[in-house]
Amino acid sequence: MRILHTSDWHVGKVLKGQSRAADHISALNALVEVAKAEQPDLVIVAGDLYDTASPTADSTRIVTRGLSALRRTGAEVVVIGGNHDNGPALDALRPWADAAGITVRGAVGRPEEHLVTGTTKGGEEWRLVALPFVSQRYALRASEMFDLSAAEAVQSYASAIGQLISVLAKGFGDGTVNLVTGHLTVIGATMGGGEREAHTIMGYAVPAGVFPSSAHYVALGHLHRAQAVNGPCPIRYSGSPLPIDFGEEENLSTACVVDVTATTAARAREIPLPVATPLRTVRGTLAQLSTLDTGDAWLRVYVQEPPRAGLREEVQELLPKALEVRIDPKLLPDPKAADSSSGARAGRSPGELFADYLGQRGHADEATVSLFHRLHDEVVSS
Known part of the structure; x- marks a missing residue:
């Protein structure tokens, strides 16, 4: 079977006040063209469809049209929620998605909902563990939903995620293509430069060993740089279809096409995507x-x-x-090298203190000092 793996669209991203909507539309159009050319059996969107948990109507329109266009290429489409997405809000779209033939798993729910199965046009059966982003706060609660024992539900994010995947992977078959998708930071992977740091620090990182050796391919989202990760099975990040922030300007915008069968190893190809701006x-x-x-x-x-x-x-x-x-x-100048005595405040006016601050920052400009005095006088006299 053939898989098109993509993630981290971040539709709705505003860069220093500038909307990226036109760039996102262009990137998703390019992704659809890849799907038309490659004819995948399955498209996996591994989280962070949106840049914010409260997307605008325009952002929702861009995402739903993009997913519908991917589905119209004839591929099955499976989507999971990422840390930027509002998982329950994504799940609220499931009636629309089900009608469109698109599988959405926005937040962790019942175990049976997270093992998605299908059969390609060529008759190959596949099984996909679809695990949305799980915050550290809810990791233990999610574990309890899977009927793990107290000993198994350890107070460690990595252990909890490993247990979730282990339970779900019990549904893998001997003669099926077994797949995993998740929105995670894996130890040893390289950040892309624009990720939200709070959700990529080591407290959220998991070892590659959480993925079972019985998996033929693991399709990850969360880190924006396309890359393979060493582990017990083939593990890859697809990368983002466009640079999200200036820290990612050197990244190659890509999607990943994977060919795999139940008896042969996964072969992955990075497909470059054009960046409009x-x-x-x-x-x-x-x-x-x-x-x-x-x-x-x-x-x-x-x-x-x-x-x-x-x-x-x-x-x-x-x-x-x-x-x-x-x-x-x-x-x-290095602020640490500034003379600490210059910060003494006793008996000094706000204007003098501000001028000292500017001097320490290498900003000795009379026009800026004059502007400060004018604003200060307006505030004091108001």
Whole structure:
């Protein structure tokens, strides 16, 4: 059978105030074209369809149309919730999804709901453990729902996740293609650069050994960089179909196509996806920035000029697509090296303290100090 593995769409992402809706539509259209060309039997979307737990109507429209278009290619489509998704809200879409022939598992529910089965047009049977993101807070509660003993339901996130997968994998067959999908951080994998740190730290990481050797392929979401992970079976992150933040500008946007049978090893191919509006980081003085041809890219700019009032506006006049403007860190003094005595407050005015702060930050600009005095006077006199 052939599988198209994708994840981490993050539809609804706003980058420094700029909507990425057009980029997401373009990325999902490209993904559908891959599905048309490759004709997978199964499409797995491994979580984080949305960037927020409260998606807008437009974001919901983009996601549902994307899923419907994937289904119309003839593939079965299975979707799980990620840490950015609202699991119960995704599950509320299940009546629509069921009618469209799309399987959605937004949050952990009854055990029997998380072993999805099917048969390809060629007659191959497959079984898929579909485990949505499980927060540390609910890991033990989810374990109890699977009738684990007190000894099995240990107070460890990794152990709890391992037990959940172990229980579900008991439904694997000897002559079936056995698959797992989850939204997890696996120890040894590399972060993509734009993930939410609170859900990728070691307290949320699991060893690759939580996946059974009987699995033919494990399709993961959560980390945005496409990569394989060493383990007892083939384990991969598909990567995001477009860079989510500037920390991911060097990542290759991909989907993953996997060919596997019940008796042969999984063979995975990364399929590059075009990015409508790339992200790019540039550095230089105003004179140097004025000579750059940055095309249609959204920009993060590190300015190699002393800080001063109005500098951001000058940069954005030169580079209208600059979403983030910062002073190059190399030009800023180390705050730890500042003389601690300069922070004494007794007998000093707010304006003097503010001027000292600016000096410590390498921002000795009279225009900024004057603006502070004006704002301070307005607040005090109001």
